[in-house]
Amino acid sequence: EEARGLRQKADDESKALHARLLDQAYQQNASLYGTRELDCLCESITDGDHQSPPFQDEGVKFIFVGNVSSGYLHFNGSKRVAAEYFASIRPSRKPRRGDVLYSAVGATLGIPAVVDSDDQFCFQRHVALLRPDPRNLLAKYLWYMLRSGIVTAAAWARTTGSAQPTIPLRSIRVLEIPAPPVQEQATIVAELDNLQARLNEMNQRQQQTIAELDALLPSILDRAFKGEL
Numbered sequence: 001e002e003a004r005g006l007r008q009k010a011d012d013e014s015k016a017l018h019a020r021l022l023d024q025a026y027q028q029n030a031s032l033y034g035t036r037e038l039d040c041l042c043e044s045i046t047d048g049d050h051q052s053p054p055f056q057d058e059g060v061k062f063i064f065v066g067n068v069s070s071g072y073l074h075f076n077g078s079k080r081v082a083a084e085y086f087a088s089i090r091p092s093r094k095p096r097r098g099d100v101l102y103s104a105v106g107a108t109l110g111i112p113a114v115v116d117s118d119d120q121f122c123f124q125r126h127v128a129l130l131r132p133d134p135r136n137l138l139a140k141y142l143w144y145m146l147r148s149g150i151v152t153a154a155a156w157a158r159t160t161g162s163a164q165p166t167i168p169l170r171s172i173r174v175l176e177i178p179a180p181p182v183q184e185q186a187t188i189v190a191e192l193d194n195l196q197a198r199l200n201e202m203n204q205r206q207q208q209t210i211a212e213l214d215a216l217l218p219s220i221l222d223r224a225f226k227g228e229l
Contacts, residue, residue, distance in 0.1 A: 014199055014206075018199055019148070020149075021192070021195055022144060022145075022147055022149065023149050025144070025145075025148070025192060026145060027150070029178035029180055030178040033179055033184075035176040035178055036176060036177070037176055038174070038177065039173035039174065040136075041132065041133060041177070041179065042131055042132055042133055042137065043092075043131045043132070043133045044092040044129075045128065045129070045130050045173050046090075046092050046129050046169065047093075047104065047125050047126075047128045047129065048093065048126070048129075049124070049125060050125045052124065053081045054082075054085075055079040055080060055081060056080055056082060058080055059080040059081050059082050060083055060120050061078045061079075061119060061121035062078060062080060062081045062121065062123065063122075063123045063124070063127070064123070064124050064126070065104075065106060065127055067123075068112075069108035070111075070113075071111055071112065071147065072113050072114075073101060073116065073117060075117075075119070081122065085122075092129075092131065093129065094122065095121060096118075096131075097115055097116065097117065097118055098114075098131075098132070098139045099114075099115040099131050099139065100112050100114055100129075100130040100142050100143055101113045101115060101123070101127050101128070102127065102128040102129075102172065103126070103127060103128075104126055104127060104128045104166060104169075104172070105165070105167075106126070109155065109156065109166070110155040111147075112130075112142070114139050126166075128169060130142065130172075136182065137182070137185070138182060138186060138189060141185040141189050144188075151176075151177060154175055155172070158171035158175075
């Protein structure tokens with residue numbers, strides 16, 4: 001139990017440190033370049049079909065909020081829809097590599113995930129799709145800024161509903177992020193990627209230490225009960 005508590009504490013501390021770093025990046029770049037609304041930086045901001053399509057055993061993947069709520073896109077638990085249904089969807093609602101999906105409903109509201117797959121898929125209305133204008137915005141930079149505590153708090157402040165909080169598309173469109181030139185965004189992304197890698201390495205070392213402690217505890221307790229300590 002104690003080892004699990006230590007593991008959770010280490011994970012929470014790592015996430016808190018990462019959030020502070022993203023907030024610092026947001027504030028520093030906002031002071032240098034100002035902020036702009038997402039609607040001005042994206043080609044389109046839309047969501048999935050508001051009418052749930054019929055599912056079938058084969059066809060095009062159909063994902064849900066849970067497929068992006070970790071911050072990374074995955075297809076575990078996805079359903080399948082007919083190719084004819086997929087063909088009927090407007091192009092702006094068909095995700096493509098370099099888009100950013102955004103959870104818009106529920107406890108995991110405000111979590112972005114970059115589309116890093118060339119697979120065809122579509123999604124439910126509880127997911128928003130942001131398509132960055134490549135002249136103004138890099139997908140990975142947008143992903144980092146949306147994960148900052150500043151933008152997350154702004155998103156939650158614009159939610160509607162109490163039983164199931166929701167951020168409408170109109171509110172997503174007016175969220176603001178710092179807007180440096182694309183070349184500078186690439187530099188910022190590289191720096192944040194490096195920090196993320198270092199945090200991951202630190203967290204892995206902590207988890208390994210805790211796992212080793214967890215493995216030792218049974219033998220220590222056994223010896224203690226036998227009066228061998």
